[in-house]
Amino acid sequence: MNTQLIQSTKAFFEKTFGNTPQKIVLSPGRINIIGEHIDYNDGYVLPAAIDKVICFAFEKTNSTTSTIVAIDLGESVTIDVTADSKLSDTIWTNYFRGILQQLQNKGLVIGNFNCVFSSSIPVGSGLSSSAALECGFLFGLNELFHLDIKPVDIALMGQSAEHWVGINCGIMDQFSSVMGKTNQVIKIDCRTLEYEYHKADFSDYSLVLFDSNVKHSLFSSAYNQRREECEQGLAILSSHFPEVKSFREATEVQLLSIKDTMTEDVFKRSHYVIKEIKRVTLACEALDRGDIETLGQLLFETHEGLSKEYEVSCAELDMIVDTLKKEPAVVGSRVMGGGFGGCTINLIKKGQEEAIKTKLAQLYQETFGIELKIYEVTISNGTSLYHPS
Ligand code: GLA
Numbered sequence: 001m002n003t004q005l006i007q008s009t010k011a012f013f014e015k016t017f018g019n020t021p022q023k024i025v026l027s028p029g030r031i032n033i034i035g036e037h038i039d040y041n042d043g044y045v046l047p048a049a050i051d052k053v054i055c056f057a058f059e060k061t062n063s064t065t066s067t068i069v070a071i072d073l074g075e076s077v078t079i080d081v082t083a084d085s086k087l088s089d090t091i092w093t094n095y096f097r098g099i100l101q102q103l104q105n106k107g108l109v110i111g112n113f114n115c116v117f118s119s120s121i122p123v124g125s126g127l128s129s130s131a132a133l134e135c136g137f138l139f140g141l142n143e144l145f146h147l148d149i150k151p152v153d154i155a156l157m158g159q160s161a162e163h164w165v166g167i168n169c170g171i172m173d174q175f176s177s178v179m180g181k182t183n184q185v186i187k188i189d190c191r192t193l194e195y196e197y198h199k200a201d202f203s204d205y206s207l208v209l210f211d212s213n214v215k216h217s218l219f220s221s222a223y224n225q226r227r228e229e230c231e232q233g234l235a236i237l238s239s240h241f242p243e244v245k246s247f248r249e250a251t252e253v254q255l256l257s258i259k260d261t262m263t264e265d266v267f268k269r270s271h272y273v274i275k276e277i278k279r280v281t282l283a284c285e286a287l288d289r290g291d292i293e294t295l296g297q298l299l300f301e302t303h304e305g306l307s308k309e310y311e312v313s314c315a316e317l318d319m320i321v322d323t324l325k326k327e328p329a330v331v332g333s334r335v336m337g338g339g340f341g342g343c344t345i346n347l348i349k350k351g352q353e354e355a356i357k358t359k360l361a362q363l364y365q366e367t368f369g370i371e372l373k374i375y376e377v378t379i380s381n382g383t384s385l386y387h388p389s
Helices: 003-017 091-105 129-144 151-165 172-179 219-240 252-257 264-288 292-309 315-325 353-368
Strands: 023-032 047-061 066-070 075-079 112-119 184-189 195-199 205-211 330-335 343-349 373-376
Touching (some): 003 023, 003 047, 003 112, 023 172, 047 129, 066 091, 075 091, 091 129, 091 151, 112 129, 129 151, 129 172, 151 172, 172 184, 184 264, 195 264, 205 353, 219 252, 219 264, 252 264, 264 292, 292 315, 292 330, 292 343, 315 343, 315 353
Parallel strands (some): 066 112
Antiparallel strands (some): 023 047, 047 184, 066 075, 184 195, 205 343, 330 343
16 A cells, blocks of 8 residues: 555655665554543553554765655755754654754764655644654664664654654654554553553454544644643642552542542543543453444543543534434544544444445535545554565
């Protein structure tokens, strides 16, 4: 599926620099079955890497600066890799600058390079194109300059780069982009970074993504605000119940008993988090026993929480989920990723996908005047080198 992307990236590199690239890296986006906004709350998440990727081509050079070309945008940047990174108005370059800064922070020295990249991950759809960018770039530099950075550390440095850019994200996106495995979801314990793979077998149901085609311009500030509200909620909980060190140890009963001591918003965020942490464990057990109806029901519950309590949904996403809830062929649906737009993840009875897609796309267009985008994804390997056969 990505053959064409790889060929065109390689051809672009050869035309631009006159050499065959020394390394080609594929870095995937991710889906998340369940466990939303709890990676930074010491919860568990259940993501997987997908077959939508960013393809990078690299070579080392003897030049005094390095060049990165964003093929899809028709833009390029020249960077001094020895200087401290500074945020730029050209947003896409910041993910690269953020990674270079992490290398500097760790005292890891690299030489100069040429890099081009092109992507099949839709941007702003909640599929983590930024994590793929950070992790794919760092993975490539790691190979090119033999830095010996371990895969989990690539993910952690990718996360730090995202923080440097300004989003105080958790570890889920970078971890799943790096550690993904074909046909497996990863259950990550975000407190310890222990992880286990579970078979991604959805039995009689297909995973389909519906992209609302809506993007929230205040995403980063709203995301960071949620994180702060959770920190406040946890601090209040811990002050009443010293044994509660993270939301994982907290119960709904405890939270309800101190509801009056926090703002309405902080209460709602905390309530959602405590319940979502429990849902992930139930969802993973349901997946393991092939009980996709129960899994789907949990997805609906997560959406309800994300919409009403965590307040990261929007009218378009709510309409998609509410519409699908009425369809007997759909057992689960919810907003996926950070929210405020982007995709819903949906479980649809095999054989019924086309009928549901057509019906929803039409209704969506009529209601909002926006085209619904539809992605079928395959659960695939994490960031890797491409070896031409
Ligand atoms: C974004 C962040 C992740 C995670 C999700 C919500 O994708 O990058 O760390 O918090 O939102 O689950």
